[in-house]
Amino acid sequence: MDLGGRTMRQRSTRSIAIWTGVAIVGAVSWGVIALVRGEQISAAWLIFAALGSYAIAYRFYARWIARKVLGVDRDRATPAERLDNAMDYQPTDRRVLFGHHFAAIAGAGPLVGPVLAAQMGYLPGTIWIIVGVIFAGAVQDMVILFFSMRRDGKSLGQMAREEIGPVGGVAALIAVFSIMIILLAVLALVVVNALAQSPWGTFSLAMTIPIAFFMGFYLRVLRPGRVIEVTAIGVALLLVAIVLGGVVDDSSLADEFTLSPETLALCLIGYGFIASVLPVWMLLAPRDYLSTFMKIGVIALLAVGIVVTLPLMETEAVTPFASNGEGPVFAGALFPFVFIIIACGALSGFHSLIASGTTPKMIEKETQVRFIGYGAMLMESFVAVMAMIAACIIEPGLYFAMNAPAGVVGDTVQSASQAVNGLGFQISPGELQAAAASVEEDSLVARTGGAPTLAIGMSEIFSGATGQGLKAFWYHFAIMFEALFILTTVDAGTRVGRFMLQDTLGNVIKPFANVSWKPGLVITSAVVVAAWGWFLYGGVTNPLGGINQLFPLFGIANQLLAAVALTVGTTLLIKAGKLRWAWVTGLPLAWDATVTLTASYQKVFSDDPKIGFFAQRDQFQDALDAGEVLPPATSVDDMETVVTNSTVDGVLAALFAVLIVIVILDAARIWVRVIRSGRPAPTTETPFVQTEISAPAGLFPTADERLAPAGAGNGERFMRTEEETRAGGPR
């Protein structure tokens, strides 16, 4: 155990040298990103700034939180070890669990948000993605994972109810349900916008349904449990479907697969309902294998592509839209809206549901919360940085022609070119036509939602490495990959929403509590699908642009959930007598609450009809009363759609703000009570049990871990006082 003094000294000198080097690389990269103006910089600087910052944060800040603030204990058995049932509770290798956890938290969110935020330039979004993840997002994920793990894997809702009170608990429940509905609507809207009028994309995505059925049948009947081989077959079929999509695109079948946004929305709503009432093995499980594989594969491919081609950033660091708030993609100024639009990748409340769900029941060692909770979130943040790069290496003129709503850019290349010039950027109708032709799409005008833009960026990166001939293939490959895992999320999310509804209704009407009761299952599924379907259809038909209207609402909902999670974390720290460390979650909470409340306030009370939902409603209602039709609406129906949508969206924004205030005030009541009492509150942790497992904390075992495996019996280490055990504090 005792290492020679010389070895220790050598090691620490080397360690200081390495970390000084990392700090210098990070600082220089930040300097280049922040200060270079008037010339293009390489995307490599963003990559280095991100990786350097992550490394330092992980090594120092996260380690300090894990050891000092949380007091992770390598001698304490985790629920996975104590309750091992070879099913939901089982000790899982940290690298495997990292994969599961990352696949569950990362989806379309970190890819879409940064693309939209790129309208303000790459700098504001990139700073928030990196700084936000280090001090807020990754902290939230790790802290919630830790507290849930200490409570046998309790959910966020349960912890909110038990630690804060019934009011906080109910507010948390409403927050979770409403974010689910808005999330599903927005994600489905991204798919609609990516596939509308695109026979290639629509055909490829439609083919994923029979492919998934085949895989499900294979796993159920032919060769149960052979996941790897069936996934390999599925991926091969998927690639064939993308290639066939190109053939269909050129054939007479193209018309059959050219669908309007309205038709596609109805198809998705129907799909969502049928998929969620079918047994998991038929559609969801095989889709999940496919989309997880594609997700990891494409992210790795994107990283390699960026590093190999090292593209230049075409967008300015900061565009005028950051300060004037008149950007066409979403309205509002940098503060607070960049911090709302980029949720996933910087701070995502949704993660707290995963971190308090399956992951804490599978973690092998307490010390691994840093690697899994903090580390997986850093990786998601890196995905967001790559999405930002992909959006900023395309011509800004093309970016705005694609991302501004049809109400702004019209639907022809001429109108789009004119509108983009009006915004202060340049693209000619010919260039727009050529950009669409290069990926074999009819038009790229007003293809909002982020997915088509990301696909263009990815196809440029990939074709930079494989040759321009494959550009259309890569574009549709990227579209397919996003649509594939969004559909999986839609199916899985509908089931989770249904489950919550069944659970709640079951308290009143008994049969609903039985989740397999068919009528209950069909009714609750229909309710959930109708809820997100209503927002989806409203978004598709809204002349003001569905993404423009709904995405900020999604961001607010997600940050609201983050506020609930951070409030639970802060409450638990204070209750454990760690008031002096409570700022670790308290500061991100204060920031998150400020941002979210400011955004909700502007969305509710702003006089500017571009920002304020009610100002918008009044504007269109007054025009309706006067018998006028206001552009971009073209009919009375359009006008009525705007009035209804703006009213509902405004009410929701107000509801979210009220919920945040309720949760925080209710928690503050507890904080004051605990602080006044002068001693820690009784713990709700499961009592200490000595571990018998030894496993490294991080990705690679340290020298100490190789020498003295944890739990191998180091006598004096677990001579702990009763009080320390109760408080769960550091030894």
Place this chain on the structure above:
Amino acid sequence: MTVREALAGVRWYLREVSGESAYDRYVEHVRREHPDEPVMSRRDFERWRQDDRDANPRARCC
């Protein structure tokens, strides 16, 4: 590390992450903890495992 070891590592990781090794763990668990109880066949086990997901849906994030 030899190529063979690296490939074995990749295979191990894929089997673990995809859940393909879940059955092996289950058999080992039953033999160790409940030696008197019968062990399900692979087909029954995978069926049971999939149907459990119907009753306990898992969220996928955005």
